[in-house]
Amino acid sequence: MGKRIRQAKLYILATALLLLIEQPVLWDLYRPAATANAPLPTGPFVALTFDDGPKAETTSRLLDGLSQRGVRCTFFVLGVQLEGNEDLLRRMANEGHQIGLHTAHHKALAGLGPADFSAEVDELRFALTALLGPEDYMLRPPYGMISRAVEDRAAAPIVLWSVDPEDWSDHDAARIAAHIIDNAKDGDIILLHDIYDASVDAALEAVDALMAKGYTFVTVEELFALRGVEPENGKVYRKLPPA
Numbered sequence: 723m724g725k726r727i728r729q730a731k732l733y734i735l736a737t738a739l740l741l742l743i744e745q746p747v748l749w750d751l752y753r754p755a756a757t758a759n760a761p762l763p764t765g766p767f768v769a770l771t772f773d774d775g776p777k778a779e780t781t782s783r784l785l786d787g788l789s790q791r792g793v794r795c796t797f798f799v800l801g802v803q804l805e806g807n808e809d810l811l812r813r814m815a816n817e818g819h820q821i822g823l824h825t826a827h828h829k830a831l832a833g834l835g836p837a838d839f840s841a842e843v844d845e846l847r848f849a850l851t852a853l854l855g856p857e858d859y860m861l862r863p864p865y866g867m868i869s870r871a872v873e874d875r876a877a878a879p880i881v882l883w884s885v886d887p888e889d890w891s892d893h894d895a896a897r898i899a900a901h902i903i904d905n906a907k908d909g910d911i912i913l914l915h916d917i918y919d920a921s922v923d924a925a926l927e928a929v930d931a932l933m934a935k936g937y938t939f940v941t942v943e944e945l946f947a948l949r950g951v952e953p954e955n956g957k958v959y960r961k962l963p964p965a
Contacts (some may be wrong), residue, residue, distance in 0.1 A: 766908030767938050769945045770795040770925065771883065772916035773824050773862060776807045776814070781916045785813060787926040793939045794818045797916065798862040798881075801826030801846040808853060815854050820941035822860040822881065823847060832869040839875050847878075860942060860953070868958060879953035881942055883913035884961035889921040898924035903931045909949070909962040911942060 775781045776799060788795060797814055799821060804811065814821055825831065825842040834842065847859050861878040868880060887901035898921060902912055906928075914921045929939060946953050949962040 765938060765948070766936065767940050767945055767948055768906050768908070768932065769911045769942045770914070770929070770939050771798060771862070771881070771911055771942065772796070772914050772921075772925075773798045774800055774803070774828065775916040776803055776810045777917040778807060778810060780919055780922050781807075781810055783919075784916050784922045784925065785810075785817065785819075787922070788819075788929075789817060791926070791929055791933070793929055793933075794820070794941050794944070795939065796820040796822060796860075796881075796942045798822040798824035798860075799846075799850075800824050800828055801842075801849060802828075804849055804853070811850075811853060818941075820860075820943055821850065821854065821857070822862055822942070823850070823878065824862050825864055828864045830865055830867045831863045831872045832867040834871075836875065839871075843876070858943075873956040873958065876956050878955055880956065880958045881911065882958060882960045883911045885910050885912040887914070887924070889914050889918060889924065893918055893920040895920040895923040895927065899927040899931070902928040906932060906937070908964055909945065911945070911959070911961050 770793070772781075772784070772795065775797060781797075794817070797819055799811070811821065823843055823846050826846045827842065829838075829842050831839060831842060843861060850859055851857070859878060860881050861876050862881050863872055866882050868882075873880065885902060885905050887898040887905075889898045898914075902924065906912060912928075914925055916922065933939070940948065942959075943953070945962050949964075951962060953959065
């Protein structure tokens with residue numbers, strides 16, 4: 723995890739410098755040497771995360787909206803969604819979003835034996851590594867269901883959430899956005915699903931509203947870096963406390 727955390731710290735410093743000179747956040751123009759003395763943003767910080775994708779239509783529209791706003795987030799993807807969406811996943815990575823594991827077939831991991839667990843988690847990790855290269859892919863178990871066995875076999879930090887508008891329940895974009903805006907606090911990890919049009923609309927509305935309040939959106943690993951926390955394999959994280 724150390725390399726990814728160092729990269730996240732460098733990104734945060736770069737963002738601070740770009741904000742100081744009032745220029746758009748341009749990831750491809752980032753130069754680490756120019757950030758040595760730049761102050762860190764003061765926050766508050768939140769991590770926006772999406773499960774169950776990618777889905778070509780909705781995820782592409784979400785990425786467009788996030789790019790326009792200079793926001794990076796975290797996608798916990800399904801193995802069954804990889805085929806046909808390879809370019810979309812490469813776009814996520816190229817635009818600086820974090821990609822994590824949400825199992826191959828959205829199966830609850832608690833109760834699975836070693837072979838079935840490996841088929842759901844390790845095979846997805848191998849597939850993403852083949853597509854995007856080796857990374858520290860964090861794990862989000864479906865339904866948030868964990869057990870001691872899941873923790874022992876994860877071989878990755880386990881990322882849950884602290885703000886859940888249950889966007890799957892009614893696809894009401896206004897309600898979903900209001901829930902996020904009203905409940906998000908510094909260090910929160912927000913759960914949404916990028917397979918729903920209403921969730922994309924709600925996410926972008928919430929981003930605009932919270933940024934207007936001074937919030938900065940970061941990936942989960944960037945949130946770890948900001949808090950000075952080295953994520954541990956098998957440990958469960960729901961939010962990051964203030965530094």
